[in-house]
Amino acid sequence: MxxxxxxxxxxxxxxxxxxxxxxxxxxxxxxxxxxxxxxxxxxxxxxxxxxxxxxxxxxxxxxxxxxxxxxxxxxxxxxxxxxxxxxxxxxxxxxxxxxxxxxxxxxxxxxxxxxxxxxxxxxxxxxxxxxxxxxxxxxxxxxxxxxxxxxxxxxxxxxxxxxxxxxxxxxxxxxxxxxxxxxxxxxxxxxxxxxxxxxxxxxxxxxxxxxxxxxxxxxxxxxxxxxxxxxxxxxxxxxxxxxxxxxxxxxxxxxxxxxxETLRLRMDAHSANALKLARWLDAQPHIEKVFYAGLEAHPGHELAKQQQRGFGGVLSFRVQGDKAAAWRFIDATQIMSLTANLGDAKTTIVHPGTTTHGRLSEEEKAQAGITDNLIRIAVGLEDADDLIADLQRGIDAL
Structure with missing residues (x-):
């Protein structure tokens, strides 16, 4: 040959x-x-x-x-x-x-x-x-x-x-x-x-x-x-x-x-930033629950370790309060982009219940766990400390 x-x-x-x-x-x-x-x-x-x-x-x-x-x-x-x-x-x-x-x-x-x-x-x-x-x-x-x-x-x-x-x-x-x-x-x-x-x-x-x-x-x-x-x-x-x-x-x-061409480099960076933000959010008293498989308390953490190389860049969390509280949190952020897209170098933040999952009936939302106080973040490639400071602005607005 x-x-x-x-x-x-x-x-x-x-x-x-x-x-x-x-x-x-x-x-x-x-x-x-x-x-x-x-x-x-x-x-x-x-x-x-x-x-x-x-x-x-x-x-x-x-x-x-x-x-x-x-x-x-x-x-x-x-x-x-x-x-x-x-x-x-x-x-x-x-x-x-x-x-x-x-x-x-x-x-x-x-x-x-x-x-x-x-x-x-x-x-x-x-x-x-x-x-x-x-x-x-x-x-x-x-x-x-x-x-x-x-x-x-x-x-x-x-x-x-x-x-x-x-x-x-x-x-x-x-x-x-x-x-x-x-x-x-x-x-x-x-x-x-x-x-x-x-x-x-x-x-x-x-x-x-x-x-x-x-x-x-x-x-x-x-x-x-x-x-x-x-x-x-x-x-x-x-x-x-x-x-x-x-x-x-x-x-x-x-x-x-x-x-x-840069897929693995980016996914590793997204995952690292998301884990930092998830751990920070998990320690905040005004956050009811954080959903991210990279957290040891997540029910799918061990399974994710077995079938994934990393935990990815998307996380969600519930704030204390109702839809109005979630909206105040989102509106208070200054770095994150309020858009429904994900997978971007720029971090995005969104309220799923009124955007990505807004067309679902109330029953469908309830079955899928989409509550009024749920926020989703697709963590980008910015400095993690700057993103955490932006999250603090959201918490201060609650």
């Missing part, structure tokens, strides 16, 4: 894959990945065009579903997650929707964690039902509830771990055993950890979904999503995207490629 035929990334570490995996070069020999800003591609002949459209020739056809820049991002995130293939989408919610539309049909049943992003709950509980897909919501950390909720029609188990916003940690190997025994697909939203901290496929998941908008980018620049898993499953999702069109733009894919 010649040097050119060898795969230098076969046993490469995550940091090398994050910088190098999936890259292609044109005859120009560019060092940085190029952006292919073209909608379509020219064929050498009518016969060549027919071969492309039929799939006989795997080359590019139309940038709605084949674009070299997007393909580089897909190949890189697949390598990082340890999956065979990936498909990129226009947003994180598009990744979840595309997965469901491709793999579910009328009459199918989904078991979903109660502790997921509010829009994910709305998608399952309101919109997929219109197409004849039913859903049962369960407590994510109680495996018996998952088992008991499964019916002969169950096709998919869906969850986040750690969850949004209460940082519940789910036993992925235990849940995978349940999924396999019942011939269900296990789909894990790995947005909070990214492959830098957790690899659900290695723990038994069938598919991993991401909002690339968050930590995969890392600077709040673009919106996108991605699904990773076995090639045969991903191909079904590709076919849906080819038809329906919620695909990623080449420019966004290029931005995400650049974000991946």
């Amino acid at each position: 010649s040097k050119q035929d060898q795969n230098p990334f076969e046993n490469a570490g995550l940091d090398t894959l994050a910088v190098r995996a999936g890259q292609i070069r044109t005859p120009e020999g560019e060092h940085s990945e190029p952006i292919f800003t073209t909608s379509s591609y020219v064929f050498d002949s009518a016969e060549a065009a027919a071969a492309r459209f039929s799939g006989e020739d795997p080359g590019n056809v139309y940038s709605r579903y084949t674009n070299p820049t997007v393909r580089m991002f897909q190949d890189r995130i697949a390598a990082l997650e340890g999956g065979e293939a990936a498909v990129a989408t226009s947003s994180g919610m598009a990744a979840i929707l595309s997965t469901c539309m491709a793999l579910l049909e009328a009459g199918d049943h989904v078991v979903c964690s109660r502790s997921v992003f509010g829009t994910t709950t709305a998608l399952f509980n309101r919109y997929l039902k219109k197409f004849g897909v039913t859903v049962t919501f369960v407590t994510p950390t109680i495996l018996d509830e998952w088992q008991q909720a499964i019916t002969p029609d169950t096709k998919m188990l869906f969850l986040e771990t750690p969850s949004n916003p209460l940082c519940d940690v789910v036993d992925l190997q235990g849940l995978s055993a349940i999924a396999k025994a019942n011939k269900c697909l296990l789909v894990v939203d790995n947005c909070f950890c990214t492959p830098a901290l957790q690899k659900p496929l290695e723990l038994g998941a069938d598919l991993v979904v991401h909002s690339a908008t968050k930590y995969l980018d890392g600077q709040g620049r673009c919106v996108g999503g991605v699904v990773v898993g076995d090639a045969c499953i991903i191909e079904d999702i590709v076919i849906f995207l080819r038809t329906a069109g919620p695909t990623m733009s080449p420019f966004n894919a290029w931005v995400f490629l650049k974000g991946l």
Whole structure:
């Protein structure tokens, strides 16, 4: 085997894959990945065009579903997650929707964690039902509830771990055993950890979904999503995207490629800052409870240590008082950005009950633990002491 035929990334570490995996070069020999800003591609002949459209020739056809820049991002995130293939989408919610539309049909049943992003709950509980897909919501950390909720029609188990916003940690190997025994697909939203901290496929998941908008980018620049898993499953999702069109733009894919290059460095820094803030908050008398798996008192702490490299950058906490108190706390901060996004270099703060989970009914909020005095922080890369001083401003306003 010649040097050119060898795969230098076969046993490469995550940091090398994050910088190098999936890259292609044109005859120009560019060092940085190029952006292919073209909608379509020219064929050498009518016969060549027919071969492309039929799939006989795997080359590019139309940038709605084949674009070299997007393909580089897909190949890189697949390598990082340890999956065979990936498909990129226009947003994180598009990744979840595309997965469901491709793999579910009328009459199918989904078991979903109660502790997921509010829009994910709305998608399952309101919109997929219109197409004849039913859903049962369960407590994510109680495996018996998952088992008991499964019916002969169950096709998919869906969850986040750690969850949004209460940082519940789910036993992925235990849940995978349940999924396999019942011939269900296990789909894990790995947005909070990214492959830098957790690899659900290695723990038994069938598919991993991401909002690339968050930590995969890392600077709040673009919106996108991605699904990773076995090639045969991903191909079904590709076919849906080819038809329906919620695909990623080449420019966004290029931005995400650049974000991946610093993924582990950023996730380690986010985790370190978040742990400092969580410990500080946990010691404050005006804070009722802090939700962060990095705290030893968190019920999922030991499990998180087993299946994660770190605890991530998102935490939430309940202040003493009601919604008005939570709003006063948020409004008193001066450094943190009041926005619902997360995964940014800039720390963000938000009131889940009236924003990210605001569309849920009061019953759904109660089941998910979304109280009026709950605040979520996605800890950024600023100096931790400055962020703690900002939190003190919030406490002083209570």
